[in-house]
Amino acid sequence: MNIELITFIIFSSLLIFTSIKVITSSNPVLSAINLVFSFFLSAVLWLLLGAEFLSIILILVYVGAVMVLFLFVVMMLDINIAKKNAAYIKYLPLGIGIFIVFNILIILFFINTFENINYNAISSINIISESNTENLGFVLFTDYILEFEIAGLILLLGILSAIILTYRKNPNNKYQDPARQIDVRKKDRLKVIKGLKE
Amino acid sequence: MFDLFYIPEIILSIGILLVIVIDLYIEKQKYFSYLLIQFLIILASFYALTEVPTHAYSSYEFSKFTSLIKFLLLVGALIIFHYTYRHLNYLNNLKIEYFTISVLGLIGTMIMISAYSLLMLYLGIELLSLALYALIGFNKASKLSSEAAIKYYILGAMSSGILLFGISLIYGFTGSIDYFEIAEQISSVNNNSVQFLGIIFGMIFITASLCFKFGAAPFHIWVPDIYQGSLVSTTILLSTLPKVAVFVVFLKLYFIPFITLAFIWSDILIFIGIASIVIGSIFALTQENMKRLLAYSAISNIGFIILAMGLVTDDGLNASLYYTIVYSFTALASFGIITHITSNSHGIEDISDLAGLSKTHPYFAILILITMLSSAGIPPLIGFHAKLMVIQALINNSYIILSVLVVLMTVISAYYYLRIIKTIYFENRENLISTYTRNNILLSINVILLLGLGVFPFIMFDITSYLASILVDISI
Amino acid sequence: MIPISYYLILSTIIFTLSIAGIFINRKNILVLLMSLELMFLSVNFNLITLGNYLGDLTGQVFVFFVLTVVAAESAIGLALLIVLFRNKKSIDVDDLSELKG
Numbered sequence: 001m002n003i004e005l006i007t008f009i010i011f012s013s014l015l016i017f018t019s020i021k022v023i024t025s026s027n028p029v030l031s032a033i034n035l036v037f038s039f040f041l042s043a044v045l046w047l048l049l050g051a052e053f054l055s056i057i058l059i060l061v062y063v064g065a066v067m068v069l070f071l072f073v074v075m076m077l078d079i080n081i082a083k084k085n086a087a088y089i090k091y092l093p094l095g096i097g098i099f100i101v102f103n104i105l106i107i108l109f110f111i112n113t114f115e116n117i118n119y120n121a122i123s124s125i126n127i128i129s130e131s132n133t134e135n136l137g138f139v140l141f142t143d144y145i146l147e148f149e150i151a152g153l154i155l156l157l158g159i160l161s162a163i164i165l166t167y168r169k170n171p172n173n174k175y176q177d178p179a180r181q182i183d184v185r186k187k188d189r190l191k192v193i194k195g196l197k198e
Numbered sequence: 199m200f201d202l203f204y205i206p207e208i209i210l211s212i213g214i215l216l217v218i219v220i221d222l223y224i225e226k227q228k229y230f231s232y233l234l235i236q237f238l239i240i241l242a243s244f245y246a247l248t249e250v251p252t253h254a255y256s257s258y259e260f261s262k263f264t265s266l267i268k269f270l271l272l273v274g275a276l277i278i279f280h281y282t283y284r285h286l287n288y289l290n291n292l293k294i295e296y297f298t299i300s301v302l303g304l305i306g307t308m309i310m311i312s313a314y315s316l317l318m319l320y321l322g323i324e325l326l327s328l329a330l331y332a333l334i335g336f337n338k339a340s341k342l343s344s345e346a347a348i349k350y351y352i353l354g355a356m357s358s359g360i361l362l363f364g365i366s367l368i369y370g371f372t373g374s375i376d377y378f379e380i381a382e383q384i385s386s387v388n389n390n391s392v393q394f395l396g397i398i399f400g401m402i403f404i405t406a407s408l409c410f411k412f413g414a415a416p417f418h419i420w421v422p423d424i425y426q427g428s429l430v431s432t433t434i435l436l437s438t439l440p441k442v443a444v445f446v447v448f449l450k451l452y453f454i455p456f457i458t459l460a461f462i463w464s465d466i467l468i469f470i471g472i473a474s475i476v477i478g479s480i481f482a483l484t485q486e487n488m489k490r491l492l493a494y495s496a497i498s499n500i501g502f503i504i505l506a507m508g509l510v511t512d513d514g515l516n517a518s519l520y521y522t523i524v525y526s527f528t529a530l531a532s533f534g535i536i537t538h539i540t541s542n543s544h545g546i547e548d549i550s551d552l553a554g555l556s557k558t559h560p561y562f563a564i565l566i567l568i569t570m571l572s573s574a575g576i577p578p579l580i581g582f583h584a585k586l587m588v589i590q591a592l593i594n595n596s597y598i599i600l601s602v603l604v605v606l607m608t609v610i611s612a613y614y615y616l617r618i619i620k621t622i623y624f625e626n627r628e629n630l631i632s633t634y635t636r637n638n639i640l641l642s643i644n645v646i647l648l649l650g651l652g653v654f655p656f657i658m659f660d661i662t663s664y665l666a667s668i669l670v671d672i673s674i
Numbered sequence: 675m676i677p678i679s680y681y682l683i684l685s686t687i688i689f690t691l692s693i694a695g696i697f698i699n700r701k702n703i704l705v706l707l708m709s710l711e712l713m714f715l716s717v718n719f720n721l722i723t724l725g726n727y728l729g730d731l732t733g734q735v736f737v738f739f740v741l742t743v744v745a746a747e748s749a750i751g752l753a754l755l756i757v758l759f760r761n762k763k764s765i766d767v768d769d770l771s772e773l774k775g
Contacts, residue, residue: 008676008680012680012684015684016684016687016688016691019687019691019692019712020691022695022705022708022709023691023694023695023698023705023709024695024698025705028702028704028705028708031704031705035708035711038712038715042715042719045684046719049681049723049726050726051725051726051734051737053734054718054734054741057738058741061741062741065745066711066744066745066748070707070708070748070752073704073752073755073756074704076756077756077765091700092698094697094698095694095697095698098690098697099690099693099694102686102689102690103686103690106686106690107683107687109392109396109399132734135731136731136734139731139735140735143256144317144735146255146258146318147257147317147318147321147735147739150309150318150321150322150325151321151739151742151743153211153302153305153325154321154328154742154746155742155746156215156302157299157302157325157328157329157332157746158328158745158749158750159749160218160295160302160332161299161328161329161331161332161750161753162749162750162752162753164293164295164299165335165336165338165753165754165757166753166756166757168338317735317739320736320743328747328750331750331751335753335757338760338761340761342772342773344754344758344762345770345772345773347757347758348703348754348755348770349770349773351750351751351754352696352703352707352710355710356693356696356713358747359689359692359710359713362740363689363716363717363720365736366717366721366724366733367720369721369724369725369733369736370724370727370728373728373730374732375732375736422773423773426773427773
């Protein structure tokens with residue numbers, strides 16, 4: 001037993017445990033925290049696979065931005081934490097059934113599948129240096145430059161639609177409108193009443 | 199380097215950035231921004247038709263076929279935006295962001311059409327779906343709209359996950375994400391090996407996800423709900439542009455990388471097609487809501503397209519191309535009419551609302567009459583030729599029982615189209631329908647073309663057989 | 675060296691867990707969105723593993739784009755969730771029942 005295998009076993013079993021907690025917690029905050037743990041654990045496993053840049057990105061972008069967004073929404077929505085209700089129990093067998101069937105199908109298929117495959121004539125991308133980040137950057141700005149620009153469009157679309165969906169003018173806001181203040185004439189405010197006598 | 203500027207995607211991307219900035223400064227003059235966007239689309243469609251770029255980028259394909267399909271999409275978008283502007287203006291919900299998001303989705307469809315690698319395909323699909331999530335939820339004040347949006351979001355994200363799982367399997371077992379290299383790998387794989395099984399697994403995952411995006415039968419649950427919940431202008435967009443784009447993705451995926459697996463996917467596609475036709479025709483019978491009815495009708499039309507594609511023959515391919523163009527044309531007309539007949543923010547809701555339309559609005563009544571007869575497949579109209587071609591292709595390939603079933607389902611579906619006509623012409627009730635215009639030239643041309651192209655069908659035959667011939671040139 | 679099938683089985687388990695999570699969860703749409711995040715994590719796992727096995731960078735590049743797209747996607751999803759909450763004052767999955775016919 002080497003150290004790599006031990007690391008893999010510890011982290012993968014923890015990952016499965018936290019994933020189960022994500023989908024079964026009744027409290028969304030707990031789910032989110034468990035999801036954060038899952039991201040950390042998979043970042044470690046990605047390091048084992050040699051994807052250093054992506055594992056850092058996973059923590060910085062996912063935990064740092066996306067999960068914080070999730071937690072922010074949890075706080076903002078102010079949801080009552082409900083107890084596990086009957087519906088949850090009702091659909092649990094269905095969930096377990098799906099889980100077992102899919103897993104048996106796919107795991108049986110994956111065991112020892114890849115050890116006896118021979119690929120013919122794959123054009124692999126040349127790796128220019130030891131650093132994973134440098135390689136990734138090199139490929140990203142040469143072979144995948146068009147995809148990179150389209151990703152920019154997708155982010156623009158994300159910004160636009162998130163703003164357009166959530167932005168609203170609050171009618172209760174109290175603010176001055178200078179244009180209307182200037183527009184006011186004497187007759188709008190002052191009413192002279194004539195002939196008032198006793 | 200300068201001729202790169204003529205690529206329609208680039209014109210639209212740069213132009214839309216300009217529109218976003220310009221719109222900030224002229225917030226009041228929405229009409230000007232709208233005209234700017236329409237001008238951009240006309241410019242892009244002009245260049246899509248006249249210039250076929252010669253630049254080579256390994257994962258992005260330029261050819262006559264993609265240029266022509268892009269031209270058709272852009273013209274469709276032009277008409278849709280015309281209806282949308284007037285509809286949103288009438289509802290007092292006009293925001294230029296609606297158009298910018300739609301144009302970004304349009305760029306997504308064009309990327310899907312030109313994609314030549316699975317990564318490019320994924321990015322195009324996501325650009326389109328993200329735009330659609332936002333457009334469906336655009337009517338923020340409405341409960342129905344937000345519910346439809348979140349439903350579509352969850353199912354759509356799940357289908358993207360399944361698509362990615364399939365892509366990862368294909369990548370793992372063939373070692374590439376480029377269509378051409380995948381095709382080479384698959385053709386050299388032994389049919390009994392584990393690797394072959396893995397590729398089939400991946401293909402089935404990808405097929406499931408694309409059928410979801412298409413709205414085909416086992417994955418059709420979302421279609422009626424989303425059609426009902428969103429604004430009518432979003433529904434037109436949803437029922438035309440993505441369908442054409444996903445259709446082209448189907449063609450390119452199955453006829454380039456997976457062509458050697460045809461003996462497997464043709465059966466799957468025929469099953470999906472038949473299931474869609476049956477479900478779409480039967481479930482539509484009980485619908486009272488106009489938009490839900492048209493949603494089921496869309497499902498059954500898509501069944502025809504997939505069925506014709508599943509035959510893997512020249513006439514099947516021809517029929518599916520023909521059917522796709524005719525279907526989007528008819529959908530453009532039928533939803534276009536609904537944008538004009540408005541009684542509340544969701545357009546007309548029930549079919550019974552249309553009673554007596556022939557007395558109050560005879561112009562729109564005639565338009566609905568022609569469109570519905572065309573959808574039902576009554577002879578002189580164009581819908582007839584489309585259905586006929588699919589059934590002919592079925593018979594030529596000796597699927598006699600299936601063709602009988604398809605004819606039967608066509609007869610059943612004629613019932614609910616005729617029911618709408620009966621409501622309009624033979625039921626008298628006070629209707630609450632208000633229209634914001636007496637007539638619309640574009641809509642009239644659209645509907646007259648349904649009639650005219652039906653009387654002279656060879657015009658469309660020529661176009662689609664030309665499309666099919668240039669498609670064959672690329673793929674084989 | 676860890677066999678590649680270990681990684682693939684791990685990612686498959688997470689993938690199926692997330693699909694099961696989408697089906698069993700009837701209480702809270704937020705948790706549903708988290709299940710979707712989990713699904714994309716497992717797919718990324720697959721891609722990185724296979725890329726590592728094949729010895730080329732395409733898998734990692736793919737994961738890079740998936741991370742980007744999913745970040746934008748979850749932003750839109752949360753925005754839609756907020757709009758839904760403003761309209762219905764609830765984010766129960768079972769309350770999504772107005773569109774029926």
